[in-house]
Amino acid sequence: MSFAFAEIKLQNLERNVASIRDKISKNVEVLAVVKANAYGHGSIEISKKLVSLNVKNLAVATYEEAMEIKCAGVDADFLILGSITEDEIIKSINESITFTVYDISQLHFINSSTLENISFHLKIDTGMNRLGIDREEISESIRIINNNKALQLKGIYTHFPEANNINSLFTQKQIDDFNKIILNFKAEIKDINFFHIANSSGIFNFTNSNLNMVRPGLALYGISDNKKENLFPLMRLKTSLIKIRRINKGESVSYGRTFISDRDMIIGVIPMGYADGLPRALSNKGKVIYKDKECKILGRVCMDLTIIDLSNIVNPKVGDEIIIFGHNSLAATDIAAAAETIPYEIICGISKRVKRVYK
Ligand SMILES: Cc1ncc(COP(=O)(O)O)c(C=O)c1O
Numbered sequence: 001m002s003f004a005f006a007e008i009k010l011q012n013l014e015r016n017v018a019s020i021r022d023k024i025s026k027n028v029e030v031l032a033v034v035k036a037n038a039y040g041h042g043s044i045e046i047s048k049k050l051v052s053l054n055v056k057n058l059a060v061a062t063y064e065e066a067m068e069i070k071c072a073g074v075d076a077d078f079l080i081l082g083s084i085t086e087d088e089i090i091k092s093i094n095e096s097i098t099f100t101v102y103d104i105s106q107l108h109f110i111n112s113s114t115l116e117n118i119s120f121h122l123k124i125d126t127g128m129n130r131l132g133i134d135r136e137e138i139s140e141s142i143r144i145i146n147n148n149k150a151l152q153l154k155g156i157y158t159h160f161p162e163a164n165n166i167n168s169l170f171t172q173k174q175i176d177d178f179n180k181i182i183l184n185f186k187a188e189i190k191d192i193n194f195f196h197i198a199n200s201s202g203i204f205n206f207t208n209s210n211l212n213m214v215r216p217g218l219a220l221y222g223i224s225d226n227k228k229e230n231l232f233p234l235m236r237l238k239t240s241l242i243k244i245r246r247i248n249k250g251e252s253v254s255y256g257r258t259f260i261s262d263r264d265m266i267i268g269v270i271p272m273g274y275a276d277g278l279p280r281a282l283s284n285k286g287k288v289i290y291k292d293k294e295c296k297i298l299g300r301v302c303m304d305l306t307i308i309d310l311s312n313i314v315n316p317k318v319g320d321e322i323i324i325f326g327h328n329s330l331a332a333t334d335i336a337a338a339a340e341t342i343p344y345e346i347i348c349g350i351s352k353r354v355k356r357v358y359k
Pocket residue numbers: 033081159198199200201215216217218219
């Protein structure tokens with residue numbers, strides 16, 4: 001039996017899609033990023049809901065992620081953003097799944113194949129120095145694409161490393177550079193459907209980067225520090241108390257005995273640990289919510305269990321609900337800050353054994 005639950009409010013996905021659409025022009029398509037199990041929210045359920053909201057372009061990291069969603073009956077246009085083998089390129093073409101060419105060798109590979117209707121997006125690096133062809137490889141790419149009718153370039157795109165910084169001159173330069181690259185492609189190749197750069201922070205902070213497609217991930221899931229963006233978290237992570245105990249002043253708690261009590265106290269055990277996605281970095285630092293009150297995490301977070309301070313709780317009972325995040329006073333961003341990481345890592349890290357419950 002699962003003792004930890006991630007409640008997912010699909011209605012908030014609808015609100016977040018509306019907030020994103022409010023921010024972009026009517027002719028701009030939303031390419032919803034549902035990779036990494038839709039950032040921990042369950043890619044099949046999230047994709048189904050997105051399609052019902054008329055978001056029909058879905059981005060995943062891998063061929064397997066696309067197939068998992070497609071095989072669940074989701075009728076969408078998939079774009080694989082990330083790594084792909086030559087074998088998976090062939091399978092993607094056969095499955096009508098669009099993939100990204102992020103290295104010139106992949107363009108050579110598809111150019112030499114005998115397959116038809118090879119639909120792909122070309123990623124061009126403008127400063128992230130991760131995936132994408134170099135700018136010096138653009139002319140060669142255009143020449144290859146123009147000389148082979150089987151190659152159908154559906155889109156070109158690039159990626160922001162710091163659009164979260166609203167004053168980033170680097171981001172503005174990327175936008176300018178990419179606009180020049182677009183002009184170059186448009187002059188040489190007809191019928192490229194999509195031009196895109198903006199991730200969530202790009203959409204909200206750099207509206208001139210929206211082009212004709214945007215790629216929101218985090219914003220869909222309602223995570224942001226900026227209230228003006230009108231985004232609402234989908235996930236509430238919760239569990240329940242499974243044991244209460246009294247300890248005396250001077251006793252220690254959990255592995256490594258890093259917490260020693262300075263008084264007699266009541267403590268509780270919750271069935272959630274780092275194997276569920278509760279970061280071990282929250283040991284002696286984090287807190288949870290019990291009956292709208294904060295309870296500190298005591299000692300080390302264990303693999304499946306965590307110990308909390310019940311001193312503030314009147315009449316605690318085994319079975320009572322405990323909220324890990326997704327409460328007015330404790331968001332995923334707070335957990336991330338306490339664990340010295342980013343909210344992406346927190347939500348993506350919620351493991352398989354945490355049951356997702358859709359509302
Ligand atoms: C290529 C690409 N586009 C878009 C996104 C979505 O980014 P965000 O979640 O910040 O909106 C990601 C996320 O990692 C990505 O790798």
